[in-house]
Amino acid sequence: MTGFFDTKIEYLKGVGPQRAALLNKELDVFTFGELLQHYPFRYEDRTRFYKIREIQSDLQQVQVIGKIISVQSIGEGRKKRLVAQFADETGIMELTWFKGLNWIGKRLVKGVSMVAFGKPQRFGGRYSMAHPDLEPLSGTQEEEPFFQPVYTTTEKLRHRFLDSKGISKILKGLLPLALPKIPETLPLPILDSLKLVSKRDAIKEIHFPSGSDALRKAMYRLKFEEFFFLQLRLLKLKLARTEKFRGKVLDQTQLLTRFYKEMLPFQLTEAQKRVIKEIYADLKSGLQMNRLVQGDVGSGKTIVAFICLLVAVDSGYQTCLMAPTEILANQHYEGLKDFSEQMGLKIALLTGSSSKKKREEIHRELVSGKLHLLVGTHALLEDVVKFHRLGLAIIDEQHRFGVAQRAKLWAKNEDFYPHVLVMTATPIPRTLAMTLYGDLDISVIDELPIGRKVIQTVHRYDKDRLKVFGFLRKQIEQGRQVYIVYPLIEESEKSDLKSLMDGYESICRAFPGYPIGILHGNMKAGDKDFEMTRFSKGETKIMVATTVIEVGVNVPNASVMVIENAERFGLSQLHQLRGRVGRGAEQSYCILMSKYELGKDSRVRLETMVRTTNGFEIADVDLRLRGPGDLSGTQQSGITDLKMADLSKDAEILVQAREVARKILEKDPHLSSAENKPIADQVARLRKNELNWSRIS
Ligand code: ADP
Numbered sequence: 001m002t003g004f005f006d007t008k009i010e011y012l013k014g015v016g017p018q019r020a021a022l023l024n025k026e027l028d029v030f031t032f033g034e035l036l037q038h039y040p041f042r043y044e045d046r047t048r049f050y051k052i053r054e055i056q057s058d059l060q061q062v063q064v065i066g067k068i069i070s071v072q073s074i075g076e077g078r079k080k081r082l083v084a085q086f087a088d089e090t091g092i093m094e095l096t097w098f099k100g101l102n103w104i105g106k107r108l109v110k111g112v113s114m115v116a117f118g119k120p121q122r123f124g125g126r127y128s129m130a131h132p133d134l135e136p137l138s139g140t141q142e143e144e145p146f147f148q149p150v151y152t153t154t155e156k157l158r159h160r161f162l163d164s165k166g167i168s169k170i171l172k173g174l175l176p177l178a179l180p181k182i183p184e185t186l187p188l189p190i191l192d193s194l195k196l197v198s199k200r201d202a203i204k205e206i207h208f209p210s211g212s213d214a215l216r217k218a219m220y221r222l223k224f225e226e227f228f229f230l231q232l233r234l235l236k237l238k239l240a241r242t243e244k245f246r247g248k249v250l251d252q253t254q255l256l257t258r259f260y261k262e263m264l265p266f267q268l269t270e271a272q273k274r275v276i277k278e279i280y281a282d283l284k285s286g287l288q289m290n291r292l293v294q295g296d297v298g299s300g301k302t303i304v305a306f307i308c309l310l311v312a313v314d315s316g317y318q319t320c321l322m323a324p325t326e327i328l329a330n331q332h333y334e335g336l337k338d339f340s341e342q343m344g345l346k347i348a349l350l351t352g353s354s355s356k357k358k359r360e361e362i363h364r365e366l367v368s369g370k371l372h373l374l375v376g377t378h379a380l381l382e383d384v385v386k387f388h389r390l391g392l393a394i395i396d397e398q399h400r401f402g403v404a405q406r407a408k409l410w411a412k413n414e415d416f417y418p419h420v421l422v423m424t425a426t427p428i429p430r431t432l433a434m435t436l437y438g439d440l441d442i443s444v445i446d447e448l449p450i451g452r453k454v455i456q457t458v459h460r461y462d463k464d465r466l467k468v469f470g471f472l473r474k475q476i477e478q479g480r481q482v483y484i485v486y487p488l489i490e491e492s493e494k495s496d497l498k499s500l501m502d503g504y505e506s507i508c509r510a511f512p513g514y515p516i517g518i519l520h521g522n523m524k525a526g527d528k529d530f531e532m533t534r535f536s537k538g539e540t541k542i543m544v545a546t547t548v549i550e551v552g553v554n555v556p557n558a559s560v561m562v563i564e565n566a567e568r569f570g571l572s573q574l575h576q577l578r579g580r581v582g583r584g585a586e587q588s589y590c591i592l593m594s595k596y597e598l599g600k601d602s603r604v605r606l607e608t609m610v611r612t613t614n615g616f617e618i619a620d621v622d623l624r625l626r627g628p629g630d631l632s633g634t635q636q637s638g639i640t641d642l643k644m645a646d647l648s649k650d651a652e653i654l655v656q657a658r659e660v661a662r663k664i665l666e667k668d669p670h671l672s673s674a675e676n677k678p679i680a681d682q683v684a685r686l687r688k689n690e691l692n693w694s695r696i697s
């Protein structure tokens with residue numbers, strides 16, 4: 001059955017070996033199945049004809065019936081262009097060409113009715129269309145208005161007559177052969193209850209829409225299906241784990257009660273309490289926990305983590321807390337050391353720079369069970385790190401770890417899986433969370449501790465620098481401290497390192513007499529610690545740094561964050577950096593410095609930062625600007641398999657698909673019923689494709 005869709009496209013009529021090779025190379029399309037899934041990325045609305053007088057500049061694209069009344073060649077050499085006057089009974093417009101002039105020139109016939117299609121632009125009181133699609137009026141166009149699909153193509157393909165229309169043409173050859181063979185992947189009752197069109201209709205309408213309504217239904221069906229199978233896979237993963245791995249019951253709360261009574265430095269927020277309850281319910285449920293805690297910067301995730309660790313230790317298990325950087329691991333260790341020791345717990349820190357002797361000691365104490373809490377970096381994942389009884393593993397700032405690394409933590413014990421809690425550094429939109437972490441349960445800390453002052457954010461240009469420096473000086477004189485961050489996207493980039501050093505020198509000149517520290521990724525771990533400690537003790541007033549301070553660093557007395565070349569940072573990074581201030585009682589500020597000319601996206605990013613401090617809102621804008629493909633961790637998540645659905649636009653369909661998948665698995669966890677056979681078959685097909693690919697790459 002699948003044989004047909006695996007057929008190489010060179011065997012398709014009108015393709016042949018040479019064009020097939022080009023389609024392989026340029027579009028990654030090898031088989032009939034892949035060609036059918038090369039969906040149009042947009043459609044041109046050819047359902048309506050405009051009169052020239054009706055054209056307005058806000059129209060994206062229009063089609064006009066008219067006649068060419070004159071053709072002129074204007075300009076010389078590279079500036080040469082061809083201009084045709086095109087008229088209907090309501091007015092005149094211009095059609096212009098800058099390339100392929102000879103070829104076009106021969107085809108411009110005067111006095112014959114033609115259809116011109118393109119984007120109108122206004123020049124000198126008249127509308128003009130550059131490189132319009134121009135065809136003789138055949139009669140059928142007016143009778144059968146249609147949506148014309150536009151396919152991704154390339155220059156090389158165009159040379160071989162595989163422009164969008166060419167691709168449409170070969171699809172026209174394939175479709176009649178393919179349609180009867182396309183299997184339905186969803187059970188009839190689901191199609192009926194959700195009013196989804198059949199897979200065959202959807203594929204047909206996507207490539208050859210019969211109208212806007214039919215097209216919308218086809219898109220909906222295909223988006224639903226993509227989300228459905230992605231969510232089904234994630235939910236099955238989750239189900240398989242709960243079936244296979246009983247969780248250890250962690251339910252002791254004596255230590256916790258003592259901590260609440262004697263040591264808790266503040267009142268927990270309602271959101272913190274709720275999330276702790278959700279986690280506690282998991283820990284004592286007897287099922288293995290895999291939970292994600294989302295919370296904005298500063299929402300107090302660390303204390304939530306610590307409280308859960310206490311339950312685990314109290315119940316007789318070991319715990320670990322893994323952070324993405326050494327600085328952050330250090331900070332967690334320092335923050336938790338006093339609490340732990342007062343509670344009689346043995347805690348240790350393991351990072352890449354721990355000495356051999358220290359490591360060996362830690363390894364020994366882990367295996368003997370003497371160590372209760374291990375804080376560290378990736379070093380924790382090494383195979384030599386074995387536990388006696390790891391009951392709870394917490395990963396902080398997950399977006400820097402991959403799914404595979406999470407899996408490594410699961411395998412830390414010989415005979416059972418620990419409970420796993422993942423904490424994200426920055427919020428991500430719900431749709432993305434459902435997909436990136438769709439195999440986890442999700443808790444959200446959606447509230448900041450009370451009394452926090454909202455960080456004031458401003459955008460300043462380089463010419464305002466003196467004023468900004470004046471402001472910094474005042475803040476320092478009031479006892480505050482300041483971060484100045486430079487972009488060092490790639491720690492190895494020499495030019496970035498130079499701009500950091502130049503920046504450092506100019507800051508030193510601008511602030512004579514103030515102690516200034518510097519921190520970047522190329523420094524030795526010991527030097528980094530030294531600088532960080534000096535700053536957190538208040539010995540240095542200004543910290544010139546790269547994004548190494550991005551995650552987690554906590555110096556409550558620092559009240560100003562200056563970000564240089566802010567236009568070069570991504571939104572989530574800016575938000576994360578800003579989160580380094582506003583941690584104390586003082587009013588805090590974030591100053592985004594940039595050059596004057598900015599691209600559209602950069603401007604939106606900076607405006608968003610000035611407008612809001614809500615991490616979830618920022619994450620939404622980020623997803624819309626960048627699309628999910630660029631976000632880290634998406635490669636293994638199946639997001640890149642989405643061909644039709646869009647996480648930033650189709651949230652509702654995603655939620656619906658997940659819910660349907662959940663209900664189906666609830667009733668029929670192994671998809672073994674006759675009704676669900678179409679689903680089981682499709683799952684098998686998808687898996688087979690994956691295997692094929694993993695063998696090739
Ligand atoms: P994040 O969620 O970004 O990891 P942290 O756990 O580092 O946040 O907490 C930020 C700061 O807020 C810390 O100084 C922490 O002690 C403090 N904090 C956490 N919870 C509360 C609370 N309920 N009330 C007051 N301060 C809190």
Ligand code: MG
Pocket residue numbers: 301302396552
């Ligand atoms: Mg944190």
